[in-house]
Amino acid sequence: MNRHRRYLIGLGVAIAATAAVVLLLTPRGTWVALDQRRSSLRTTRDGVAAWYRSLDRLDVPVAQRFTSFTEEEPRGTAIVLLEPVVSPTAAEIGSVLRWIREGGMLVYSPSFESILSDSLGLRASLVDDLEPTIESDGRVLPHRWTTGVEGGADVSTWVLEADSLRTVGWVPLAVAEAGSAATLAWIPIGAGGVLALAEAEVVSNRSLDSTNLSVIVTRALADVAAEGDTVFFAEYHQGLDGRRGLVGESFAMASGSPVGRAAMSLALVGFLLLLATGRSFGAPAALPEGKRRSPLEHVEALGRIYEISGAERSVARRLVHGAARRMGMRARTDLDEEQIIGIWRAHSHLSDPSHLALAAWRRDPLDLSALATALDGVVEAHAARNR
Secondary structure, three states, X not given: OHHHHHHHHHHHHHHHHHHHHHHHOOOOOOOOOOOOOOOOOOOOOOOOXXXXXXXXXXXXXXXXXXXXXXXXXXXXXXXXXEOOOXXXXXXXXXXXXXXXXXXXXXXXXXXXXXXXXXXHOEEEEEHHHOOOOXXXXXXXXXXXXXXXXXXXXXXXXXXXXXXXXXXXXXXXXXXXXXXXXXXXXEEEEOOEEEEEEOOHHHHOOOOHXXXXXXXXXXXXXXXXXXXXXXXXXXOHHHOOOOOOHHHHXXXXXXXXXXXXXXXXXXXXXXXXXXXXXXXXXXXXXXXXXXXXXXXXXXXXXXXXXXXXXXXXXXXXXXXXXXXXXXXXXXXXXXXXXXXXXXXXXXXXXXXXXXXXXXXXXXXXXXXXXXXXXXXXXXXXXXXXXXX
């Protein structure tokens, strides 16, 4: 019963630990099935780790940012900000716009309405909401970044529309409808500009090798990074505020949600229960003191049992034949046990123990304990003579 209970507790701890690991690796405030982050650290279908590594293979210097734009000023030749989970604040947007005017490139894909989209004069719309009906195939427009890109533009669920008052010099690179909504556009601002993507899906792990817009964006980054400056991926705005190691980051993610805290508590309680059932509290009880019983008491008790059952003669015969086997002798089958003992008495060195064995054999009731002791003496005397 105790083993069964410990097995159940161990199984519970294993289940709780598994659930805790899953929750530890789940970003804060989200659930695995619903979480979507365009992070260069994610190798899942929605992440952009493949694109990040492709840029590195193309000798485009890439790095990851884990700080806000106010804590650390924007730097490098380009910053990739795709569907941010943490929207930039007004102060951050001011820093980014200053950096763009000084020559930086922002690769940006909006996540619904945001202050940054308003500041850039961009409006994201669903294709189905636009009128007249947009061409389903789309088009790639001529530009130095689109040269050699064949086929129509990738079909997009979202498109970008420009506010003509604020989006001065808007240059669509790929459109869903000629002259109107764009799936990819370049917005010059000062000495730099914004490369705007209607959807970050085109550079995701799942779609990178099947979209032509990813080729255009990659070519644009390779162009501006020709001087060897770095392209930064804004991981802070994907909800990752620092690389504290797997344990620290996982603990922070789990402790940031009620479900994660509950799972860690259950795992801790289960672990303590397992320790409590596996170890006894206090020192073990001392063995009871007192003189141990002689092994002869066991023989005598067995003798009384055989005597009561009427089987003492059968046991006595077995003892005699057993003694003969231990002495290396094979008793004749036509001799009874008393005759065998009589033959032993004929040998001088076996005379005394054999006399005792015969006396025990003839006693009524038969004394099995005395017989066994005497036969041991016969065997020992025979062994001593043959050494």
